[in-house]
Amino acid sequence: MSDFSLGPNARSAGYRLTGFDEIGSTNSEALAAASLGDPGGIWFAARHQTAGRGRRGRQWHSVRGNLAASLLIVPDAAPEQIATLGFVAGVALNRALAAVLPQGRFRVGIDGMDGADGRSRIALKWPNDVLADGEKLSGILLEASKTPDGRSAIVIGCGVNVVAAPEGTPYPATSLLALGVERSAEQVFEALSDAWVDVFALWDDGRGIAAVLELWRSSAAGIGAPVAVSQDGVVRRGIFETIDAAGRLIIRDEDGSRFPITAGDVHFGATASARS
Template sequence: MKLSPESEAAGYRLLSLEATESTNDDALQAAKAGDPGLLWIAATEQHAGRGRHGRQWSSPPGNLYASLLLIDPCEAAVAPQLGFVAGLALHEAVERLTALGAPRLALKWPNDLLLDGAKLSGLLLEGHRVGAGGSLSVVIGFGVNVAFAPTNTPYPAATLESIRPGLAREDVFSALSSAFASTYAAWRASIRNNNADPFGPIRRLWLERAAGIGQEVTLRLPSGEKRGIFEGLDRSGRLQLKSSSGVELIDAGDLYFPNLLHDIAKLGAGATRF
C-alpha cells in the first residue's frame, strides 16, 4: 500500500497494517497520542469495522479499509462538510480507475457511493476533541467494496471487481489519496477566500454527481419517516426535502430512493463494462 506522489508531496503519511480492530479507532488513538494529522491508516482486514450509527461493517481481505486523521482542519461547525469533500474525492478516484461517471457512479447523501444504484462504498466521519488544548480531531473512514460485497443487507451492494476485473485495493487507495489531497486543498482554499459561500464549489460538484435529485425519497429519522422531493443541499450541506408543508432541512438520516435502482438501470442499459 502506497500513497500517491501528489499526496506525499502534500505532507500526508501512511501507516499500513495487516489486521486491526478498526482503522477509525486507530486514527483516534493516534490523535490522542499527539499525532499532527494528515495520517492515513489502512488495513488488509478489520475485526470490528463499523459504519454509521455503530452498524457493523463487513471487512474481509480484498477490500479497502482506510481512515484519514485531520487535526484542526476547520471550525467544528464546518466539519460535516468534510463528508462531502471525501465523497467527491472517492467519486473522482473511482471514475479515474473505471472511466465511469454519473449517473452510473453516483453519490448518495450523506456518505455513500453507488454503482448502478448499488452501494459500492460507505464513509464514516467522526469528530473528537482531544488533548489538553482540545484540538478538533476529524477521522474519515472509507470502506470500499473492491473484490467482495456484503450479502444479507437491506440494500444491494456492488464491487469494483464487477466492472474492472483485477483491480486491487492498492490501486484504489493510491487514486483516493491523490484525489483527496487535491479536493481537500480546494475546499480549504474556498473557506479562506470565498466568504459569501465557502461551501458553494464543493456543493455544486457534489450535486452534479448526486443520486436522486428531483426524485421522491424517504428519509428514516429517529423521530420516524419523512417523504418528499429531494431538492438539493443548503449552504451547510443539509438535505432540502420538499413536501406539501414546504421545504424542510435535514441534518442527518438514512435516505432511500423508491425509483433509483429502476431509473439508473435504464440509464446504464447497454453501457460497456471492462
C-alpha cells in the same frame, strides 16, 4: 506488512501512511493516534478490517481484499465547517473511483455519458455513500476526538467494496469485482490519497465549501426523484430537491413545502419505502 503506498500528490503534500494487512479498525487506530498527539495528515489503510463500524453504530462488514482507510486531520475550522468534511470525502472517493474504473465503461455524475451497457453509473448518495448502478459501493464515517492540547481531531474513514459486498444490508451493496472491474485495495487507496489532496485544498478550512458542495451535487444520486428518509422510525417522503449551503438534504412535499434534513437513512425510487 502491506503494499499500500501514497499517490504522488499525497507524498508531495506531506501526507504519511501506515498500512496493514489486517487490523481491527482503521478509524480506531487513527483515533488512538490523535489521543497521543499526532499532528494529523496521516492515513491508516488495511486490506482486511475485523471490527469496522459504520454510521449509527452499525458494523461495517468487510472481507480480505476490500479497502478500509482512515485519515486523521486536525483542521483549523469552525465546527459547522468541520461537519462538511464528509462531502469532501465523498467527492474525493468519487474522483478516485473514476480514476481506477475503465474509461468509458462507467458514467460519473449526472451530466456524463452512459456506460457501454446504457446504465452503469457511479453516484454519490446523501449523506456519505457512493453507489454503483444504484447499489452501495463505498461508505464514509466521520468521527471526532480531541488532541492532548484540546484541538479538534477528525477521522475520516472510507470503506470500499473492492472484491466483495456484504449481504443482508438495509441497502443493496455491490463491489468493484461484481461490476467486472479487477482492482486491488492498494490501487484504490493510492487514487483516493491523491484525490483527497485536491478536494481538501478546495475546501480550504471550510472557506471553499460552496465549491465542494457544487461538485457533490453534480455527481449526486436521486436529485429530482422521490425519496424517503427514515429518522428514528419516522419516515418523511417527498422529492429530493437539492442539498443546501450547509449540506442538508432538502425535501419538497406534495404541497410544495420544503424541509431540511440533517440526518437519516435515505432510499430512492422503488426503495423509497419505510425501511430503515
